[in-house]
Amino acid sequence: MFWISSAHAEKLMPTAATDIAHQVDSLYSFLLITSFIACAILIGGMIFFAQKYKRRSVHAKSAYITHNVFLEFLWSFIPLVIFLAVFAWGWLIFHDMRKMPADALEIHVRGKQWAWEAEYKSGVKTANLIKVPINKDVKLIMTSTDVLHSFYVPSFRIKQDVIPGRYTSLWFNANKFGEYHIFCTEYCGTQHSGMLGKLHVVSQEEYDQWLEEESKFSTLPLAQKGEKLFQIKACSGCHSVADKSVKAGPALYQKFGVEEEIADGSKVTVDEAYMRESILNPNAKIVKGFSGGVMPTFQGQLSEDELAAIIEYLKTTK
Numbered sequence: 218m219f220w221i222s223s224a225h226a227e228k229l230m231p232t233a234a235t236d237i238a239h240q241v242d243s244l245y246s247f248l249l250i251t252s253f254i255a256c257a258i259l260i261g262g263m264i265f266f267a268q269k270y271k272r273r274s275v276h277a278k279s280a281y282i283t284h285n286v287f288l289e290f291l292w293s294f295i296p297l298v299i300f301l302a303v304f305a306w307g308w309l310i311f312h313d314m315r316k317m318p319a320d321a322l323e324i325h326v327r328g329k330q331w332a333w334e335a336e337y338k339s340g341v342k343t344a345n346l347i348k349v350p351i352n353k354d355v356k357l358i359m360t361s362t363d364v365l366h367s368f369y370v371p372s373f374r375i376k377q378d379v380i381p382g383r384y385t386s387l388w389f390n391a392n393k394f395g396e397y398h399i400f401c402t403e404y405c406g407t408q409h410s411g412m413l414g415k416l417h418v419v420s421q422e423e424y425d426q427w428l429e430e431e432s433k434f435s436t437l438p439l440a441q442k443g444e445k446l447f448q449i450k451a452c453s454g455c456h457s458v459a460d461k462s463v464k465a466g467p468a469l470y471q472k473f474g475v476e477e478e479i480a481d482g483s484k485v486t487v488d489e490a491y492m493r494e495s496i497l498n499p500n501a502k503i504v505k506g507f508s509g510g511v512m513p514t515f516q517g518q519l520s521e522d523e524l525a526a527i528i529e530y531l532k533t534t535k
Contacts, residue, residue, distance in 0.1 A: 443530025
């Protein structure tokens with residue numbers, strides 16, 4: 218059996234940070250090497266026989282060659298055995314990928330345009346960040362709040378569609394400390410390429426400490442709580458609060474108390490009532506220069522306390 222060493226494989230592929238990733242790399246290496254050997258035999262044989270038996274003159278005639286049953290059986294049977302072996306190997310890896318372990322750490326993941334929101338059982342929520350302890354089975358329970366997304370961690374060799382209206386799941390056990398990229402690999406809108414996240418693998422002690430610190434979120438001042446919610450709900454992906462630069466939506470920097478022109482030519486003052494309406498019914502009063510239907514409604518997704526916190530935070534950007 219042939220395979221590329223793990224040291225060489227990591228030069229070709231992202232760092233393998235799970236046992237399944239190493240299994241996938243071994244299968245992929247086997248496919249590459251067997252394909253190369255088959256290609257060398259096929260193309261090399263064609264070139265060799267083309268030279269050996271090419272017509273030497275206009276009067277030369279080819280010898281009558283009968284078929285060889287043994288050779289015909291061999292070049293059919295050997296690829297069949299290889300294909301069946303690859304199928305069985307791949308099925309075993311897929312089975313390990315899809316068999317959810319018992320007593321795994323469960324994390325709810327929601328995909329939305331254009332961010333990943335994670336929620337732990339303790340109530341801790343994060344945006345574009347998943348933190349897990351090393352050597353711990355982790356199960357991700359995933360859904361989408363808008364369109365089809367696809368959750369992909371290259372270093373873990375795992376990928377799963379995230380579908381609105383239903384749950385899909387994925388599991389992993391990271392065995393290397395580090396920070397790994399999370400991508401969306403299903404086109405989901407204009408800022409699809411910016412739907413990036415990080416997965417941090419840390420020690421159990423660091424994970425417990427982080428979880429405890431994040432659990433103190435409920436005791437934060439209202440504006441600070443709103444700032445965190447603004448990030449968690451991926452509002453920063455479409456609205457700038459640091460300056461007046463325009464993204465998919467209008468900038469919210471220094472907007473509170475300002476008179477804004479609406480698409481129909483009327484004007485409205487950006488106050489608490491307008492902010493609340495724009496969050497819950499974003500198409501009610503669209504700012505001139507922007508089109509409707511881009512921002513999803515947060516009706517039913519935010520409590521009154523969360524709404525108040527976000528509005529209070531936006532008021533501090535003035």
